[in-house]
Amino acid sequence: MDAVIEVNNIKKRYKKRKTKDIIHAVNNISFTVKRGEILGLLGPNGAGKTTTIKMICGLLTPDEGSIIINGMNITDHRLKALHHISAVLEGNRNLYWRLTVKENLEYFAGNRGVSRKKAASLINDLLEKFKLKDKENELVNRLSRGMQQKLAIAISMLAESDVILLDEPTLGLDVETGYEVREILKSIVQDYNRTIIISSHDMDVIQDICERTVIINQGTIVTDDKIENLLKLFEIRSYTITLGNAISTKQKELLTQKFSHHIYTSDSYVTTLEIDLARSEHIYDLFNILKLEATPVESIDRKTIDFEQVFMKIIKGERSNAIAQPS
Amino acid sequence: MQLLNLLNANIRKNYIEMKRYLPNTIALLLTFYIIFLAMFAGIQIIGDPNTQDMNIQYVIVNYIFWYLAMIVVNDIGWQISNEASQGTFEQLSMSPMGVWRIMTARLIASTFVNILIIIGLLLLSMATTGQWLNLDVITLFPILILTLISMFGLGLIIAGLTVVFKQIQAFLQILQFILAALVFVPLSVAPFLAFFPIVKGVDLVRSVMIDEITLNQIGTGDFMILIVNAVVYFIVGLGFFNFCERVAMNKGLLAHY
Numbered sequence: 001m002d003a004v005i006e007v008n009n010i011k012k013r014y015k016k017r018k019t020k021d022i023i024h025a026v027n028n029i030s031f032t033v034k035r036g037e038i039l040g041l042l043g044p045n046g047a048g049k050t051t052t053i054k055m056i057c058g059l060l061t062p063d064e065g066s067i068i069i070n071g072m073n074i075t076d077h078r079l080k081a082l083h084h085i086s087a088v089l090e091g092n093r094n095l096y097w098r099l100t101v102k103e104n105l106e107y108f109a110g111n112r113g114v115s116r117k118k119a120a121s122l123i124n125d126l127l128e129k130f131k132l133k134d135k136e137n138e139l140v141n142r143l144s145r146g147m148q149q150k151l152a153i154a155i156s157m158l159a160e161s162d163v164i165l166l167d168e169p170t171l172g173l174d175v176e177t178g179y180e181v182r183e184i185l186k187s188i189v190q191d192y193n194r195t196i197i198i199s200s201h202d203m204d205v206i207q208d209i210c211e212r213t214v215i216i217n218q219g220t221i222v223t224d225d226k227i228e229n230l231l232k233l234f235e236i237r238s239y240t241i242t243l244g245n246a247i248s249t250k251q252k253e254l255l256t257q258k259f260s261h262h263i264y265t266s267d268s269y270v271t272t273l274e275i276d277l278a279r280s281e282h283i284y285d286l287f288n289i290l291k292l293e294a295t296p297v298e299s300i301d302r303k304t305i306d307f308e309q310v311f312m313k314i315i316k317g318e319r320s321n322a323i324a325q326p327s
Numbered sequence: 328m329q330l331l332n333l334l335n336a337n338i339r340k341n342y343i344e345m346k347r348y349l350p351n352t353i354a355l356l357l358t359f360y361i362i363f364l365a366m367f368a369g370i371q372i373i374g375d376p377n378t379q380d381m382n383i384q385y386v387i388v389n390y391i392f393w394y395l396a397m398i399v400v401n402d403i404g405w406q407i408s409n410e411a412s413q414g415t416f417e418q419l420s421m422s423p424m425g426v427w428r429i430m431t432a433r434l435i436a437s438t439f440v441n442i443l444i445i446i447g448l449l450l451l452s453m454a455t456t457g458q459w460l461n462l463d464v465i466t467l468f469p470i471l472i473l474t475l476i477s478m479f480g481l482g483l484i485i486a487g488l489t490v491v492f493k494q495i496q497a498f499l500q501i502l503q504f505i506l507a508a509l510v511f512v513p514l515s516v517a518p519f520l521a522f523f524p525i526v527k528g529v530d531l532v533r534s535v536m537i538d539e540i541t542l543n544q545i546g547t548g549d550f551m552i553l554i555v556n557a558v559v560y561f562i563v564g565l566g567f568f569n570f571c572e573r574v575a576m577n578k579g580l581l582a583h584y
Contacts, residue, residue: 014579054579057421061576082423093414098344110336111422111429113329155418 004084004162004195005033005056010065012051025051027219028065033197035162038189040210040227041199044315048219049199050089053165056197057087070162086156087165091172092148094155097141101132101151104140108155119158126154130184146177153184163195164188170205178202182209203308215314223314227307234310237280238303243271244296254289258282274303276313330432333424337436345440352444359448363390367456384460384537387452389511391445392529396506398441399478400485403434404499407489420572420581427568430486434479460536466545467535473553474528480560481524487564487571491580524560527552 012026026048033039043049054060056067058074058081067074074081088094095104102123109119127133130150140148149169156164169185170178186209188194200206206213207227215223223230246266247255255262261276277283290297345352363386370382407430410416420426453459485502489495506525514521514530521527531549534540575581 012579051579057417059417059420059576059581060579061573079423079425082421085421087421089417090414094418096340096415097413098347099340103340103343107336107340108418110332110339111419111424113332113424115328115332116335 002035003032004035004070005197006066006068007031007052007056008066008068010052010055010062010067012048012055012060012063024219026055026062026216029216029219029221030065031214031221031224033163033195035195036189036193037212038185038196038198038210040206040213041197041216042201042206042213042311043216047216049216050167052216053087053089053167053197053199056163057085057089057165058082059089083159084161085163085165086159086161087167088149088152088156088169089165089167091152091168092140092145094152095140095148098139100137100139101143102127102136104151105155105158109158112159114158122158122160126157129187130154131180144177146173146180149173149177149181150184153181153188157188157192157194161194163197165197165199167199168201169198170200170202178205185209203306203311207307215311217315230310230314231305231307234305234313235302237277238305239275239277239283240301240303241273241275241286242298242301243273243290244298246271247273247290247295248293251289251293251295254292255286258285258289329424330428333428334432334435337429337432338439341433341436341440356444356448359394360451363452364455366390380458381537383456383458385533387449387456387458387460388533388536389529391449391452392525392532393507393510394448395438395441395445396478396510396525397503398445399434399438399475400482400506401499401502402437403430403482404485404489404495404502406433407486408493408496408499411489411493417581426490426572427483427565430483430568431479431565434482438475461539463535463539463541466540466542467532469542469550470528470531470535470545470553473550473557474525474532476557477524477528477553477560480557480562480564483561483564483568487568490568490575491571491578493580521552522556524556527556 008030010026010029011024014023014025015021016023029048029052041049041052051060055062056069056074058078061075069081070084072081072084096107099107105123105126106116106119109123110116124133127136130153132147132151132154135143135147140151143151153164153166153169156166166185170181173181182205185196185198189196198206198210210227212226213223213230214221243266247264252264255264255273259275259277259282263274265272265274275286277286366386367383370379370386374382407416410419419429422429449460485499488498509520509523509525510529512520512526514526521530527549531545531553534545572581
């Protein structure tokens with residue numbers, strides 16, 4: 001698959017209004033997105049993901065570096081590049097609340113230079129696909145948040161662009177509508193061969209629909225890898241060990257020295273040790289500590305880890321160099 | 328063709344919103360008419376009876392033109408300010424047509440939709456006062472078009488300022504009075520104002536509607552001033568708007584309120 005977006009060493013600095021300090025919102029970020037891929041762009045608040053998305057959309061000019069959309073540099077050929085990209089950045093705030101569902105679709109099509117006649121069949125298809133047909137003459141301010149969000153995504157589809165950027169597409173939606181939006185996004189890629197970049201704090205959504213994720217923290221990329229790989233990498237190193245009896249003070253001290261990330265719990269029923277190993281071979285060190293007092297091991301279970309935990313670990317810096325390598 | 332589709336979309340949106348919020352539109356027109364009646368009464372009560380008819384005719388033309396100037400120049404600022412706070416402006420900014428084309432289409436659409444209302448207001452004002460002005464469409468049309476182009480230029484300057492500064496509501500309030508000054512001031516008092524936007528156009532419109540001069544009686548020099556004003560103000564407005572858009576894109580202001 002060829003790259004539809006190439007982000008090369010982009011930087012963006014802001015000056016704080018009061019203190020005049022320079023903030024490096026985005027500092028030397030590079031990644032590519034392949035055609036038909038769903039990429040998750042993640043990071044804590046203020047990490048630089050929205051700035052990155054706005055630079056890709058052409059709403060913000062990078063101070064350094066380049067963004068190539070379908071072979072076109074968005075800084076040099078902004079309007080041409082915008083033919084290949086659409087976005088939903090503020091969800092339901094991107095809509096005209098005084099217009100109906102259909103009028104919104106028609107207006108945004110017109111704003112891209114498409115006639116009502118030409119857009120009519122596409123609008124009809126989108127209304128059907130997004131299950132908005134029965135609401136087509138309803139004013140947007142009377143729709144539920146979920147429907148408004150679906151309409152905003154439908155509008156981004158109008159452009160028939162190669163790439164769709166979505167900032168928090170499931171924010172504030174109920175479980176059912178959130179699930180519906182996920183399914184819609186999956187079908188956009190499958191049925192229309194579009195490329196999607198999603199920025200979200202909802203890790204369930206990211207884990208469910210994205211193949212790959214770029215995690216940004218403090219303006220730089222900390223991880224660029226497939227979600228599957230990240231889950232595996234953390235999963236094999238997280239264990240829950242059930243012990244036959246409590247461990248001694250000396251063993252506790254050794255555990256603290258050797259393993260920074262462990263939780264020891266012991267009561268009258270069960271004694272467990274939850275431990276994260278920096279390297280797989282460190283398990284032998286653990287066995288040596290347990291062997292000191294001949295502590296019986298009743299079971300060793302690999303801990304199941306979800307993507308939210310992986311994300312938190314990466315953000316906290318609990319990662320080996322191996323997982324920081326871009327795929 | 329794409330430009331026509333863009334214009335069509337914006338005319339439709341303008342018309343739909345005006346129709347959907349009819350009470351608001353009616354209230355606006357009623358306010359306009361009540362203020363006009365107050366001015367008319369003022370002239371009748373305290374004005375010089377010898378120049379009363381002439382004064383009323385001047386007020387009709389000036390007041391109608393002021394309304395037009397506010398619709399064209401001021402309204403675009405309010406629109407951008409509102410859209411930036413609502414979140415729709417960034418969607419417009421991502422159109423491959425370019426924001427300046429969308430803004431120009433909006434200016435034309437707004438003028439097109441409001442011109443019918445303005446004609447209605449003009450007829451109502453004339454009927455109320457009994458002062459029937461000369462409506463020589465052939466002469467008025469080119470003057471109006473050229474004056475509108477310079478107004479569009481001014482509108483784009485206001486749009487550019489709003490894109491960068493967003494919260495310029497206070498300035499837009501003051502701008503209403505600046506526009507009033509440009510419209511109401513007679514060119515004979517300050518001839519250099521001919522090179523300001525709107526002023527020359529209104530002066531010629533007054534000459535046509537009140538003094539009943541025809542197209543042939545308007546000098547080439549007068550038309551040249553109108554043409555130069557139209558071209559210069561539109562190009563300056565366009566350049567300024569694009570400059571402001573670039574500033575906003577560099578500073579990250581395009582999508583922020």
